[in-house]
Amino acid sequence: DTGVSQDPRHKITKRGQNVTFRCDPISEHNRLYWYRQTLGQGPEFLTYFQNEAQLEKSRLLSDRFSAERPKGSFSTLEIQRTEQGDSAMYLCASSFTDDRGLGGTIYFGEGSWLTVV
């Protein structure tokens, strides 16, 4: 069990540029989540996948944000035309949920810090 890994850990980009973050969940986990956390605040839910299906998206996820999990394994979160307000840490997490919807503990990665200048 190597844990949830995220890449890159830090990204500095200029306003207007596109950025992409990658998340590799724990290998047997079928659920994958993205959260956003700003300094001094609790994480806010963005979206989650059950295998390759994106089951829920937060209203926080504007049209500039897109997430994919094409083969039900790793996931990418892309932010287009970045704005300074996008500066935050983007957390990925994963869990295993059975056919009845009963889920286990959600495990988090170390996060990807985004700074938009």
Add this chain to the structure above:
Amino acid sequence: AQTVTQSQPEMSVQEAETVTLSCTYDTSESNYYLFWYKQPPSRQMILVIRQEAYKQQNATENRFSVNFQKAAKSFSLKISDSQLGDTAMYFCASAQGAAGNKLTFGGGTRVLVKP
């Protein structure tokens, strides 16, 4: 919709003493789960303890225990025999319906353990 509120932005405690963190929540679901997560300065969120709403018995994990008051919608965390490694942000969170559903977090409480 769920809400989770942590009213204490910061708390400090002497090593070996006990500290209690407060959390209140609101949910329309009858089946839900409550969690305390720890986020040390290295930033990775770690689960400390979890409580199923249908269980009356308070959860305990070694030095960590909760006081779950369902009617009052209160879920406090007690850290006993505090250690320097307990210094971190602590987040209270809830999930509706099942433990693997999306989490709603409170704003966090910063705990500083002093030697």
